[in-house]
Amino acid sequence: MSTAAGEVVLEARGLRKHYGPVVAAAGMDLEIRRGEVMALVGDNGAGKSTLVKMLSGAIRPDAGEIVHRGRAIQLHGPHDARERGIETTYQDLALAPNRDVIANLYLGREIVRGGLLKPLGILDRREMTRRATDQLSRLGVRLPALTGTPVGRMSGGQQQGVAVARAASWATDVLFMDEPTAALGVRQSEAVLQVARRIAQSGVGVVLITHIMPHVMEVADRVVVLRHGRKVADMTAAELRQDRLIALMAGYEEGEAA
Ligand SMILES: Nc1ncnc2c1ncn2[C@@H]1O[C@H](COP(=O)(O)OP(=O)(O)OP(=O)(O)O)[C@@H](O)[C@H]1O
Numbered sequence: 001m002s003t004a005a006g007e008v009v010l011e012a013r014g015l016r017k018h019y020g021p022v023v024a025a026a027g028m029d030l031e032i033r034r035g036e037v038m039a040l041v042g043d044n045g046a047g048k049s050t051l052v053k054m055l056s057g058a059i060r061p062d063a064g065e066i067v068h069r070g071r072a073i074q075l076h077g078p079h080d081a082r083e084r085g086i087e088t089t090y091q092d093l094a095l096a097p098n099r100d101v102i103a104n105l106y107l108g109r110e111i112v113r114g115g116l117l118k119p120l121g122i123l124d125r126r127e128m129t130r131r132a133t134d135q136l137s138r139l140g141v142r143l144p145a146l147t148g149t150p151v152g153r154m155s156g157g158q159q160q161g162v163a164v165a166r167a168a169s170w171a172t173d174v175l176f177m178d179e180p181t182a183a184l185g186v187r188q189s190e191a192v193l194q195v196a197r198r199i200a201q202s203g204v205g206v207v208l209i210t211h212i213m214p215h216v217m218e219v220a221d222r223v224v225v226l227r228h229g230r231k232v233a234d235m236t237a238a239e240l241r242q243d244r245l246i247a248l249m250a251g252y253e254e255g256e257a258a
């Protein structure tokens with residue numbers, strides 16, 4: 001498998017999505033590169049989550065193309081994306097609240113057939129716990145208990161930690177993080193941003209949706225701005241000025257000039 005940094009690993013070409021009269025995505029283009037943290041920003045309702053859901057198989061685009069490793073693909077569900085090494089932490093967490101951390105980290109993997117993940121089907125719980133403990137400490141995610149405590153009884157930040165660790169553990173190509181720090185305190189946010197950075201360094205393309213501009217400035221290599229279902233800017237961190245970014249998100253005319 002090629003993991004050359006900078007290689008475009010996943011692409012959106014003209015993706016469209018309508019909800020009745022609402023145009024959530026009006027023909028979106030996006031190139032996700034290995035080794036890069038991309039911040040995906042825009043006002044509420046700009047279409048960020050819609051774009052990520054299309055690229056991670058959660059919803060079907062009405063039109064347009066998804067290209068993975070240079071080939072046009074169809075994603076029939078999140079499992080299709082996951083089998084391709086495309087992982088997502090959703091804005092609404094999608095954890096199993098009644099199960100413990102270990103169960104959540106491996107949720108659904110027991111039944112995945114074939115490919116890279118097949119050998120994990122025969123892992124015993126002890127081995128899962130061992131690996132999970134390693135992975136969580138490598139990612140800097142701290143949790144009160146890995147076994148025996150339902151994650152539904154943990155704090156919002158701890159649950160977010162589980163969701164991020166789960167996605168990060170399995171992503172080989174792309175990791176989408178939809179507002180992973182929205183509910184977190186300073187320390188936990190910092191840990192999540194570091195996870196994003198480490199995962200990118202391992203050759204994964206990381207896409208971080210956030211409304212928190214200091215987080216964008218801190219972690220992003222590239223910033224893409226969406227507004228009204230369209231991409232209105234795509235720039236490197238070096239080109240980024242916070243005032244211009246805010247103008248683009250809000251849609252001030254002078255911000256659109258360049
Ligand atoms: N399931 C749905 N049914 C109807 N309309 C939807 C649905 N999901 C999204 N929309 C609409 O599509 C538009 C884009 O929504 P989306 O969730 O992609 O925005 P967002 O950029 O993620 O916003 P936020 O920052 O608030 O999370 C919004 O106008 C939203 O109301």
Ligand SMILES: [Mg+2]
Pocket residue numbers: 048049050091178
């Ligand atoms: Mg959203």
